[in-house]
Amino acid sequence: MLRKLVNHAEVVVVLEPAEPLLIASGIPNASGIDLPFVLTYRGAGDRGEPYLPGSSLKGVLRSHSERISRTLAPDARVCDPHFHKTDQQTHERIAFCGDWLSKPRSGEPFDSATVYRRSCPICRTFGSTACRGRLAIGDAHLGDSNACPLERRDGVGIDRFSGGASRRAKFEMQVLTRGTLQTRIRLENFEDWQLGLLALLCRDLEDEQVSIGHATTRGLGRLRGTLSRFDVSYIVPPSRQLDHTRVHGVGSLLGDSSERGPYGYRDDDGFALDGAPPTLNTRGIRRVISLADDPRVLRGFLDSAVAHWARRMDEWRVS
Ligand SMILES: [Zn+2]
Structure with missing residues (x-):
C-alpha cells in the first residue's frame, strides 16, 4: 500500500430501481415472507429499512468491470475470482490473482508494491x-422523504427440466419498487485508467446497464443512477502548479521514478479533458475539481475518461 495519499475521487450516486429490486x-422475518428484503437498523427502536449493501454494490460493479475488460482488453488478462489455481487451467479462464500473489511458489511473500504491479487491472482497483x-x-x-417502498410479490420457481413454472415452488418475496437511495464511491491514489473505469461504471449506471440482487435474468434488479457529485482532489505541495485542463494520475x-517503478505507475499518468475545462479550487490542503457542478464539464470529463480507459486497456501488457 502506497504510504501517501496524492489524489482521490469521490462520487455520490443516487440510485433508484429501474426494475423491482430483490436483495x-x-x-425469514416475522412477516412470514419467504424472501424478505435485506434491512438495516440505524437507530434504537428502528423497525428497519431496506438498503443496498455496499458489498453487494461493489460485487456487481466488479463483475460488470470484469466482463467489459475481458471483452475489450484480452491482453490485460483479467482474472476470474471464482477460478482458483488448484482448478485445471484453461486459456479462457485465468486464476484469481489473490491465490498466486498471496502465496508465491518461492515461499517468500511479495511486497505490497509487487502484488499491486502484478495484479490484473480489476484486482488493482x-x-x-x-x-x-x-x-x-x-x-x-x-x-429521508421516502415512505417504505417495499411490495409483496408472488414468485414462481422455474422447473429445471421443462423450463416452465414449477408447481411446487411458489414463494412470496419482498421487492423494492420505488424510492431513491444514495451511496458514495471513493477511489484513492488512482491511475488515470482507474478513474476512466469509474467514469465508465457511472455512465453504465446512468444508462441502466447494471443489475443487482436476485432474478436479474427474470425482470428484476436493473438500477438507474444519477451523479450528484464527482469531485477529483489532489494533495500536492502549494508550490506545485497543476494544469486544470488535465486529469493527473x-x-x-x-x-521520482524510485516511487513509481515498484508499483508499475507511468510517468505520463494522466489525460487531457475534452470539452469545457473545470475550475480548480483550493480547499485547505486539497486542490479540487467538482465535475458534477456543470453538466457540460461532466459530459466532457466522462467522455475523455472512458476513451482513455479503453486506450490504456488496449495497450496493457502483463509485467
Ligand atoms: Zn485479478
Missing part, C-alpha cells in the same frame, strides 16, 4: 485476497 436477507484495492463503496440508504504526482 434477499437470507433470514477492487482488491483481492492479496491486496486491498483502491475503490470503496458505501451502503446505499434511502433518502498517481504516477505523474509522485516525485
